Amino acid sequence: MTDADDLPEPATEVLEDREGIPFAGAGPGDPGLLTVRGRALLADADLVVHAGSLVNSELLDAFCDHAEQVNSVGKDLEELVPLMRDAYEEGRTVVRLHSGDPSIYGAALEQMDALESEGVPTYFVPGVTSAFAASATLDTQLTLNEVANHVAFTRPQGKTLSPEEDHISEFVRMGDVTTCIYLGTHAVRETMDRLLEDGVDPDTPVAVVYHASWPDEDVIRGTVADVADAVEEAGYRASALVVIGEAVTGGGYERSYLYGDWANGGSDDGGEADRDAEAAEGDD
Numbered sequence: 001m002t003d004a005d006d007l008p009e010p011a012t013e014v015l016e017d018r019e020g021i022p023f024a025g026a027g028p029g030d031p032g033l034l035t036v037r038g039r040a041l042l043a044d045a046d047l048v049v050h051a052g053s054l055v056n057s058e059l060l061d062a063f064c065d066h067a068e069q070v071n072s073v074g075k076d077l078e079e080l081v082p083l084m085r086d087a088y089e090e091g092r093t094v095v096r097l098h099s100g101d102p103s104i105y106g107a108a109l110e111q112m113d114a115l116e117s118e119g120v121p122t123y124f125v126p127g128v129t130s131a132f133a134a135s136a137t138l139d140t141q142l143t144l145n146e147v148a149n150h151v152a153f154t155r156p157q158g159k160t161l162s163p164e165e166d167h168i169s170e171f172v173r174m175g176d177v178t179t180c181i182y183l184g185t186h187a188v189r190e191t192m193d194r195l196l197e198d199g200v201d202p203d204t205p206v207a208v209v210y211h212a213s214w215p216d217e218d219v220i221r222g223t224v225a226d227v228a229d230a231v232e233e234a235g236y237r238a239s240a241l242v243v244i245g246e247a248v249t250g251g252g253y254e255r256s257y258l259y260g261d262w263a264n265g266g267s268d269d270g271g272e273a274d275r276d277a278e279a280a281e282g283d284d
């Protein structure tokens with residue numbers, strides 16, 4: 001048996017000692033959903049540049065009270081990059097805190113590239129993206145055996161995305177995709193109208209999860225045909241995730257192979273054994 005003393009240092013310790021500015025995910029809102037590594041980095045920080053209202057102020061109060069806090073909203077790269085570079089070069093410990101996970105609609109890489117070109121190393125520290133918090137709120141899985149085999153993280157057309165780049169109808173029409181729409185709360189009506197125009201089944205389930213994991217979290221359930229009315233009535237224009245697909249209901253799934261007979265009972269057939277091994281790697 002391996003002696004515990006022979007094991008390598010946990011990655012947490014190695015990465016906490018890493019040189020440079022971490023671009024860390026704050027998670028979806030609940031301070032309890034910040035990662036252990038994120039918390040350790042914040043505990044050491046002198047300057048935290050955060051994503052404004054998408055980062056729960058309770059989290060900032062709990063973990064960043066000792067540090068200077070700068071809200072990045074409304075600041076362009078020309079302001080943000082020198083701010084972080086100068087602090088880093090002065091020897092201060094800087095953390096760039098994005099909401100959710102920084103790799104999802106976070107525009108992190110352009111800041112990181114700009115800092116790297118100024119000689120400041122940077123690295124990613126993942127967080128819990130809001131789609132995962134929304135899935136937990138809905139008491140469902142985003143992939144569900146015989147219901148949803150795929151997940152799409154997407155956003156609706158607008159200033160950033162042209163109509164040709166908007167693939168929401170294609171994802172939904174595939175039938176076995178759970179489509180998670182970020183940055184689309186203000187456009188639920190237009191998105192649902194486009195889905196109907198594109199021939200999507202009007203009864204396709206939709207959930208709009210506002211502030212997943214926050215104290216004022218709210219869920220609006222409906223269908224492609226009627227959810228927009230309810231969202232407008234509630235008055236939500238931002239900070240919600242729109243989830244489309246049968247998986248939203250948490251029903252209709254089949255028992256999976258993972259806990260089924262052939263996975264547990266096994267056989268001495270080589271092919272079965274391979275499939276068992278694959279199933280054992282899966283969650284469903």
Ligand SMILES: C[S@@+](CC[C@H](N)C(=O)[O-])C[C@H]1O[C@@H](n2cnc3c(N)ncnc32)[C@H](O)[C@@H]1O
Pocket residue numbers: 028029054098099100101102103104105106128129130131133134181182183184185209210211212213214238239240241242
């Ligand atoms: C600029 S994107 C950032 C996404 C973030 N990086 C993530 O991984 O969740 C902001 C969008 O994420 C979604 N969002 C962020 N936090 C949320 C939450 N707690 N509940 C629901 N949606 C959220 C909303 O769609 C919002 O418009």
